[in-house]
Amino acid sequence: MATAAKSNSVFFKSSIGKKVVMGLTGLFLISFLIIHATINAMIFYNDGGVTFSHWGHFMGTNPIIRTLEIGLVAGFILHIVDGLMLWKQNHDARPTKYAYSNANANSKWYSRSMGLLGTLLLIFLVIHTSHFWIPNRANQFIHGEELNLYQMMLDIFQVWYIVLIYVLGCVSLFWHLLHGFKSAFQSLGLNHTKYNKTIDIVGTAFSIVVPLLFASMPLVIFFGLIR
Amino acid sequence: MKFKLKVWRQANQNAQGKLVDYDIDGINADMSFLEMVDVLNDKLIKKGEDPIAFDHDCREGICGMCSMYISGRAHGPQHAATTCQLYMRKFKDGDTIYVEPWRARAFPIVKDLAVDRGAFDRIIAAGGFVSVNTGQAQDANNLPVEKAFAEKAMDAAACIGCGACVAACKNASAMLFVSAKVSQMALLPQGQPERTRRALAMVAQMDAEGFGNCTNTGACEAECPKEISLTNIARLNREYINASVIAE
Amino acid sequence: MAEESNQTITDGLNSKIPGGPVGDKWTTYKRNVKLVNPANKRKIEVIVVGTGLAGASAAASLAELGYKVKAFCFQDSPRRAHSIAAQGGINSAKNYKNDGDSVFRLFYDTVKGGDFRAREANVHRLAEVSVNIIDQCVAQGVPFAREYGGLLDNRSFGGAQVSRTFYARGQTGQQLLLGAYQALERQIGLGNVEMFTRHEMAEVVTIDGKARGIIAKNLITGAFEKHFGHAVLLATGGYGNVFFLSTNAMGSNVTAAWKAHKKGAFFGNPCYTQIHPTCIPVSGDYQSKLTLMSESLRNDGRVWVPKTKEDAKAIREGKKRAEDIKEEDRDYYLERKYPSYGNLSPRDIASRAAKEACDDGRGIVASGFGVFLDFADAIKRLGVDVVKARYGELFPMYQNITNEDPLKTPMKIYPAVHYTMGGLWVDYELQTSVQGLYALGEANFSDHGANRLGASALMQGLADGYFVAPYTVGNYLAGEIFTKAIDLNHPAFVEAEKSASDRQKTLLGIKGKRSVDDFHKALGHIMWEYCGMARSAEGLTKARKLLQDLRKEFWSDVLVPGGLNEFNPELDKAGRVADFIELGELMVVDALNRNESCGGHFRVEYQDEGEAKRDDENYAYVAAWEFKGMDADPQLHKEPLQFDNVKLAVRSYK
Known part of the structure; x- marks a missing residue:
């Protein structure tokens, strides 16, 4: 029995294996968010997009980064597919729901709503990539040159409801990270009095800073603070 | 005190169930919740109605048999207490109280509020033990255990197998239950020879029973009458990862 | 029998105590016990009713030996038995504290604590195996309290001047039971034990004077099931719930023991109740x-x-x-x-x-x-x-x-x-007066005399289950290797099933006005008032009449709701209360017979300035009662108690 259970497929099919995948891909996506937010923050130089475009170009053309990008897409897909499988299993585990449940007494709503928040993020992701990433990569593929992402940003964020969608996407991201960051460590078994507090503080700070930074970008552009 | 009760009634596993309203009066604040149900049942019996079936036995919070989802919470609003240790003084006069059974695919309903928790037994049978036959033991003091580990093992061993963790979890996950037993054994020298085998076998059985996955919401820990900690789930994760991908 | 007993058969009772000095009896017994070879063990089926400390440990140990075991419990899981509620600890003569403890001293304390109404040979064996119990439980991973050096901690307990009590916070019973339960689940997983949860024993089946199986009720479907066994072990706990209010679990009941009693097993010292x-x-x-x-x-x-x-x-x-x-x-x-x-x-x-x-x-x-x-x-x-x-x-x-x-x-x-110190009378082998029918743990009368010392119940349950029954039951089964499984259509099975089923129909058919709990409370009041902490001939005589009336009233006015073929806890409770009422009468008869005060039995007529006054001259015996029919007086058999190693003395704690 022990040998059979040690095979990889058993691990990845197991409930804990799936959670480990969720945690690892989650942390990987978090690391991507750091890069993404850092480079986007170059717009705050307010230098007409010079710094931003410099780094944008680096990210869009550097062969190492482009290879990593394949990993990133895979990370997204794994995270999403795994999440959907978990959602299905969890849903099936309780066929009859409680008539009355006071779950707020024992847990936070966002920790119970990772599937919902994740779905909102997925919708946002589709909108967001179709604004920037997909047209840009398509152009690179067809014409061999990058689009002016900075200019595209300035154009797209002139529409109030698009700005609103982006801000809401960032709000979803905040709640998703607020639970997900800490939860990833717990799923990987990293729970110790020595560093729990650090994870807690860093996780909360990260969940606030990164979405706030992202949300501020369409806003400053919309209000003309950055041209 | 008087209350309006909305109680789940279901004749058997396959029958259609529904919430039924009962009004009850003359309840003393010092009664336990189960004693309140006793009073209601006595009235139902004398009216020629079917009394509410529910599991209970020791009524001192240790056997793990009682299992009601009260006012939207496993074992009701009292922290760190089983249903039998929930006293009516915890409610306000005139409250409406919902009473439902544990709900999980792995815990089919037997009747009304009684469910079948045989899944827990099968998980233990899969690996929640030390394989030592009667008579094989060495002298008890030949195996010293560091006090801190003994205490942690005892913390985990305090689980009474009531299933409140499953009932409270939005995914009906049994991770807290399984992790408590895996932790107890992983922390003790007696548990070492079967350490990896145990983690793998118990998790495999847990999954086969149809429990959900852990989302780390912490609801189980908050509702556990014995205050079993989430650190046990982290330990189970480590044990399982180690057993699956690291251990030889 | 392993060796010639030095005790002759008295009054129809053969206690089968091995000869020799008390310290050698168990060793002598084990040396001579008959064995069953592994191939034969596989063909032998053993039924264990009850999965508390005694039942779970016996079922697991017997399965480990290779027998085919069927275990039954009325709860939803074997882990729920009321052994879990014991808080304080378990005694063992380990002498880890170096404070002068020894097997003999534990033996002595227990006999003295039992007010000199226990069988010396049994108690000595209990003290001997107490050390093995701790070893076994620690090996299973029971998290006993430890000192900083990593070694086991002890505390003192009522009735002892040494620290010999091992404990696991306030959950010793729970932890010991989980150890036994896990051992049992392991055997279930290995396919050596078939477990029947939510099943209650309704009848013992006897054929040619030997126990050959049981009728069990599936509490979920209400169906009666017939089960064959070469031997039947009852580990069904005590009967404290006869008092309605007690520290026992709500489901604790005397039904299995009482059915066995009605099928010929004598009931020993029913009046000994610990308050x-x-x-x-x-x-x-x-x-x-x-x-x-x-x-x-x-x-x-x-x-x-x-x-x-x-x-x-x-x-x-x-x-x-x-x-x-x-x-x-x-x-x-x-x-x-x-x-x-x-x-x-x-x-x-x-x-x-x-x-x-x-x-x-x-x-x-x-x-x-x-x-x-x-x-x-x-x-x-x-x-x-x-x-x-x-x-x-x-x-x-x-x-x-x-x-x-x-x-x-x-x-x-x-x-x-x-x-309850009283219980089914058993011989040294824990066999009742019915061959092949055994009683373990609190269900038997054997080790605590008239009063049990603290932290001794867990010890006895596990001693019987882990270390005594596996030997003594084997001694009987060695003679049963040629017995084939008996057809469940045998008239004895059919008749027992019918009797169990008829009784349920009768209960449902009464449709009276009073609920089962009403009767249970009434029973409790009578027992507490007249057969509780202080008893008198006058009160007991009155109580007997009251109980007889209560029984008649029960069978004409009880109201049991629901039907036969469903999960019907009220019906199950009704059956248990009916048995309690009958047992109550036997307790009163026993208390009335025992014209002395000893341990948990205090007769107001027999006291010295408020202290219990024993009568060793006339009452140093086990009262084993034989059932003679519902409306006949039970017959008393006396097993004289010999004290060769402990001097009979006034039990003074002054």
Whole structure:
């Protein structure tokens, strides 16, 4: 029995294996968010997009980064597919729901709503990539040159409801990270009095800073603070 | 005190169930919740109605048999207490109280509020033990255990197998239950020879029973009458990862 | 039989005690016991009813040996048996504390604690295997309390002057049961034990004088099932619920033992009832059970009531609080009456002393029946944290139930029925007077005499299950290897099933006016009033009549709802209460027969200045009662008790 259970497929099919995948891909996506937010923050130089475009170009053309990008897409897909499988299993585990449940007494709503928040993020992701990433990569593929992402940003964020969608996407991201960051460590078994507090503080700070930074970008552009 | 009760009634596993309203009066604040149900049942019996079936036995919070989802919470609003240790003084006069059974695919309903928790037994049978036959033991003091580990093992061993963790979890996950037993054994020298085998076998059985996955919401820990900690789930994760991908 | 018994068959009872000195008997027995070879073990089926400490440990151990085992419990899981509720600990003569303990001393303490009404040979064996139990449980991963050096910790307990009690916080019973339960589940997983949860034994099937199986009721479907076994082991616990209010679990019942009794198993010393001194006092009529506070609390708690009735009255009426009573106005009556044991006096003595104080008008709860258990001195001596740590969940549990904090104000306690020393009569091999039918743990009468010492119940349950029954049952089964499984259509099975099923139909058909609980409460009142802490010939005679009337009334006026073929807990309860009423009468008959006071049996006619007065001349025997029919008097068989190693003495704890 022990040998059979040690095979990889058993691990990845197991409930804990799936959670480990969720945690690892989650942390990987978090690391991507750091890069993404850092480079986007170059717009705050307010230098007409010079710094931003410099780094944008680096990210869009550097062969190492482009290879990593394949990993990133895979990370997204794994995270999403795994999440959907978990959602299905969890849903099936309780066929009859409680008539009355006071779950707020024992847990936070966002920790119970990772599937919902994740779905909102997925919708946002589709909108967001179709604004920037997909047209840009398509152009690179067809014409061999990058689009002016900075200019595209300035154009797209002139529409109030698009700005609103982006801000809401960032709000979803905040709640998703607020639970997900800490939860990833717990799923990987990293729970110790020595560093729990650090994870807690860093996780909360990260969940606030990164979405706030992202949300501020369409806003400053919309209000003309950055041209 | 008087209350309006909305109680789940279901004749058997396959029958259609529904919430039924009962009004009850003359309840003393010092009664336990189960004693309140006793009073209601006595009235139902004398009216020629079917009394509410529910599991209970020791009524001192240790056997793990009682299992009601009260006012939207496993074992009701009292922290760190089983249903039998929930006293009516915890409610306000005139409250409406919902009473439902544990709900999980792995815990089919037997009747009304009684469910079948045989899944827990099968998980233990899969690996929640030390394989030592009667008579094989060495002298008890030949195996010293560091006090801190003994205490942690005892913390985990305090689980009474009531299933409140499953009932409270939005995914009906049994991770807290399984992790408590895996932790107890992983922390003790007696548990070492079967350490990896145990983690793998118990998790495999847990999954086969149809429990959900852990989302780390912490609801189980908050509702556990014995205050079993989430650190046990982290330990189970480590044990399982180690057993699956690291251990030889 | 392993070796010639030095005890002849007396009065139809053969206790089968091996010859030789008491310290050698068990060794001698094991040396000569008949064995069953592994190939034959596979063909032999053993039924174990009850999965508490005794049942789970026996079922697991027998399965490990290779027998095919079927185990039954009425709860939803074998882990729920009421052994879990034992809080304090388990005794073992390990002498890890180097404080002068030994097998002989544990043996001596237990015989003395039992007020010289236990069988020496059994008790010595119990003391011998007590050391193996601790080894076994530790090996299973039972998380006993440890010292900083990593070695096992001990504490002292009522009735002993050494520290020989091993414990796991306030959950010793739970942890030991989980150890046995896990061993059992392991055997279930390996396919060596077939487990039947939510099944209740309804009949023992006997064929040609031997137990050959049982009829069990599937409590979920209501169906009766026939099960064959080469031997049947009853580990079904005690009958304290005959008193309605007791510290037993709601489901604890005498039914299996009582059915066995009616099929020919003698009932030993039914009147010996242990009243535990430290329970939470009764607070109202609705109360369904009494909660025990571990006896270990008496290690640090001091028991007292006010010296004057006036102060007690003021406390009862809420005009004064415990803290208002000055030190010199308090009566620490246990310390006063029993200076050498003080608050650690044995249970029967501590309970009776509480009753005396309350009968004297000095009780401190509204009903008048309660005394203080005060931790103020211990907190002063050790600090709040040490006291809190020592009693784990007990304090919060008390506070949750009573709404009072024992760290701030004394606990209120009163005795409650806790354990029954009596049970099915068994010989040295734990076999009842029916061949092939065994009784283990609290279900038998064997080891505690007239009073059980603290931390001994867990010891006995596990001794019987792990270390005694596996040998002694084998000795019987060695003679059964040629017995083929008996066809379940055998008339004995068919008849037993019919009788069980007919009884249920009768109960449902009465459709009277009073609920089962009404009758149970009425029974409890009679038993507590006349057969409780103090008994008299007059009261007992009256009680017998009351019980006979109650039985008639039950069978003509009980109201059982629901149907036959469904999960019907009320119907199951009705069957249990019917058996309790019959047992109650036997307890009264036994109490009336025993014209002496000993241990848990106190007859007001037999006392010396309030102390129990034994009559060794006429009553140093086990009263084994034979069932002679519902309306006939039971027949008494006497098994004389010989004391060769312990000198019969007045049991003094002064």
